[in-house]
Amino acid sequence: MTRVVFLLVPGLHLLDLAGPAQVFGMAADAGLPYRLAYVADHPAPVDPRETAPPCPGAPATVPTAQGVPLQASTDWPDLAPGDIAVVPGWRWGDARPHAAPVSARAARRLAAHHAAGGTVASVCAGAFALAHAGLLDGRRCTTHHELQDALARRHPRATVVRDVLYVTDGRVITSAGIASGIDLALHLVASRHGAGAAARTARAMVVYARRNGDEPQASALLRHRAHVSDAVHRAQDLIDARFARPLPLHALAAEAGVSERTLTRRFTAATGLTPLRYQQELRLERAEHLIGQGATTDAAARAVGFTDARMLRRLRASP
Template identity: 90%
Template sequence: MTRVVFLLVPGLHLLDLAGPAQVFGTAADAGLPYRLAYVADHPEPGDPQETAPPHPAVPAPAPVAVHTAQGVPLQAPAAWPALTAGDIVLVPGWRWGGRETHAPPVSAHTARRLAGHHAAGGTVASVCAGAFALAHAGLLDGRRCTTHHEIQDALARRHPRATVVRDVLYVTDGRVITSAGIASGIDLALHLVASRHGPGAAARIARTMVVYARRNGDEPQASALLRHRAHVSDAVHRAQDLIDARYARPLPLHTLAAEAGVSERTLTRRFTAATGLTPLRYQQELRLEHAEHLIGQGATTDTAARAVGFTDARMLRRLRART
């Protein structure tokens, strides 16, 4: 079971929190092993602060009231749950006042918890201004990262040891993942699900949430999962779900038609009308896209071809040449 802990800070944006929480909650409803938890940023009594804390100290272990940027009050425990290396800590962003301050974005105690979880092998992530909390914990030193486009310059100025990547959805650097503004937290969470459970699982969750499945900002943002899902044919979506989950395996047309609940001829006609591709061509696009990713990570063409289901690397070479 993977615990996903959301750190609540004063002035947080609701969508920064609700978007990723909805992804992992939907994943849990679908049977994936996720459990959500929430903790409020809170300095321990006597915890030293280099500068004034961003909000008044609340004695632990009483629950802490957190007021959001949109005015909805939230409440979360101050005590952190026990974490393992497989768990995720995610820091949503908060309202940025339009000017830089010298106060740390989170308490020294919280910064130590973030750094300690990462040092123990855990994953930390942020949405929007949450990147400043990771930077305060020292987790962005020497790493690539991103944040909302309006505060990228501020992040670069305040933390010059971080390499700020501009105009991308999110950036993964080891077990530190940072995303851009507001809604990009959904993309980040879908990426985390895809990296742990495969693109098919992420595509199903995205479809349940009625959002697009997106990929890393360093890769083509308009992936095959995105380009060919802008239609309303349930039969075609069902066939695509099966292809997404088993793209590396042989998938006869009759198997796809049975999954879609229509005849082979009807599926071919509807699939082509909805996506502009035949089911086989769609599967080939997925294979090609995954093969390109593997090659970009250092795999040979032969190795990548076998990994994505091609029995002959010549087919992969022909598809790459064609595109």
């Protein structure tokens, strides 16, 4: 079971939290091993007239940028190396330049989790919390486009990658503003459970199954999912699961609930490919991976369902 713990900082944006929480929650509903947890943070006040932070373990109310208060324990759960800590962003206009973005206690917990082999992630201004914990020193990262200059200026040891959805540097993953937290979470699901699982989760959320982070993503499983045709998605689900086997058009059409002619027309309109060509792209992609791991062309061709390695060689040679 993978625990995903969200650090709730005062003034956080609801979508920064709800987007990735929805991804992991729906992945769990689909049978993937995720369990969500929430920890309230309370940075130490800089003004003695402000409310002192609660004692560790006590419940705390966290105000949000949208006015809906959230309540969570201030106790951190025990985290294993396979777990994920996520810091959603907050309304930057409310932050004072001289105030730490998270408490020293939270910064230590984030740093300790990463040092123990865990994954840490941020959405939007949450990158400043990771930087405060020392986790962005010498690393590539990103944040909301309006905050990129401030992050680069305040944390010169970090390499800020501009105008991308997310950046992965080892076990530190940072994303841009607001809705990009969904892309970050889908990327984590894909990297741990395969692109098909991420595509199914994205489809359930009615969002594009994107993984275009800091560089072009090669996965055909996601590259051709940016449409809303339910019949085509059903056919793709079957091809994704069985691309190494023969898949006659009538079987795909039956799965999609439409005629063969209708499926071909809708599939091509939605993806730019025929069902056969889509299956060939999946086979080619998998074969390239196997060859990169040391397999011969003949062995890779057999593993992905080609009866003749000449077809694989032809596909590899085509532009």
